[in-house]
Amino acid sequence: MRSVTGRLMLLDTASLYFRAYFGVPESVRAPDGTPVNAVRGLLDFIDRLVKDHRPDHLVACMDADWRPRWRVELIPSYKAHRVAREQAAGPDEEEVPDTLSPQVPVIEAVLDALGIARAGVERYEADDVIGTFTARAEGPVDIVTGDRDLYQLVDDARGVRVLYPLKGVGTLQVTDEAVLREKYGVDGRGYADLALLRGDPSDGLPGVPGIGEKTAAKLLAEFGDLAGILAAVDDPQAKLTPSQRKRLDGARPYLAVAPRVVRVADDVPLPDVDTVLPRAPRDPAALESLAARWGLGGSLQRLLTTLSG
Numbered sequence: 001m002r003s004v005t006g007r008l009m010l011l012d013t014a015s016l017y018f019r020a021y022f023g024v025p026e027s028v029r030a031p032d033g034t035p036v037n038a039v040r041g042l043l044d045f046i047d048r049l050v051k052d053h054r055p056d057h058l059v060a061c062m063d064a065d066w067r068p069r070w071r072v073e074l075i076p077s078y079k080a081h082r083v084a085r086e087q088a089a090g091p092d093e094e095e096v097p098d099t100l101s102p103q104v105p106v107i108e109a110v111l112d113a114l115g116i117a118r119a120g121v122e123r124y125e126a127d128d129v130i131g132t133f134t135a136r137a138e139g140p141v142d143i144v145t146g147d148r149d150l151y152q153l154v155d156d157a158r159g160v161r162v163l164y165p166l167k168g169v170g171t172l173q174v175t176d177e178a179v180l181r182e183k184y185g186v187d188g189r190g191y192a193d194l195a196l197l198r199g200d201p202s203d204g205l206p207g208v209p210g211i212g213e214k215t216a217a218k219l220l221a222e223f224g225d226l227a228g229i230l231a232a233v234d235d236p237q238a239k240l241t242p243s244q245r246k247r248l249d250g251a252r253p254y255l256a257v258a259p260r261v262v263r264v265a266d267d268v269p270l271p272d273v274d275t276v277l278p279r280a281p282r283d284p285a286a287l288e289s290l291a292a293r294w295g296l297g298g299s300l301q302r303l304l305t306t307l308s309g
Helices: 013-023 037-053 069-074 103-114 126-136 148-153 177-184 188-198 213-223 226-233 242-250 252-262 284-294 297-308
Strands: 008-012 057-061 083-085 117-119 141-144 160-167 171-175
Touching: 008 013, 008 037, 008 126, 013 037, 013 103, 013 126, 037 103, 037 297, 057 126, 069 252, 103 117, 103 284, 103 297, 126 141, 126 148, 141 148, 148 160, 148 188, 171 177, 177 188, 188 213, 188 226, 188 252, 213 226, 226 242, 226 252, 242 252, 284 297
Parallel strands: 008 057, 008 141, 057 117, 141 160
Antiparallel strands: 160 171
16 A cells, blocks of 8 residues: 555445435436436535545545455354345345446446546455555545444544535534544444444344343443453453343354454555545546546536546
């Protein structure tokens, strides 16, 4: 990874183009009638993000594998409900709307022609790519995602925030440790433990039966972290109710593997990409062709104007 010393913005790209797809009408189409609502919506998102937050570096982080086998081997239910087709070799096929899938290669081609860095790593999710860029960054980091899992990376001391879209990207929750403590009673470091204790149906994580978000937050406040909670289970003097002790003790097999599944990796082999925010397109001819073919119109022009400013 090249040195990143200015403000780095990391896009959880799939999270954002899913939001664009559902937030922009499918009536937004290319000249041949193909829907391009996710493409144009994502370009509008990026335009607004660059205008409002002025990053020095920008990376569109990709899911090279949205459901890594090593996570599934630890917790077989991980994202299982989102599998459209299992593959013997390579990533399983994710259930994606029929008119969104064809737009993803267009998004990738447009980002490449613009010169906006894309990064995905085999056997890892975009979250892990984001975690590794964040760990290696020398300056402040803004993570843009609609996935609360990445709250675990929030770190005031390092200037790491999550920009969480509440409505489009015009309304973003700027998530720092104060927001996490107010909403969840934990800081960034504690969020992963909170998430694995309470579970997450959207990711197929069962959690500990009977331990919801509020109880998980109270246990973490009392005992510090997951290791402290498990130590309390073994301590007859610890302030646990009999039912909490029984539930946590019974969940030990899950709690032994869940941290590796829930916590984002911070040591993936990143590709050598130029993260500097482009001021002009890397490939103007390719971009002009893509704009004409897919009818990218004002969405692309606005972004180009913003990048050149």
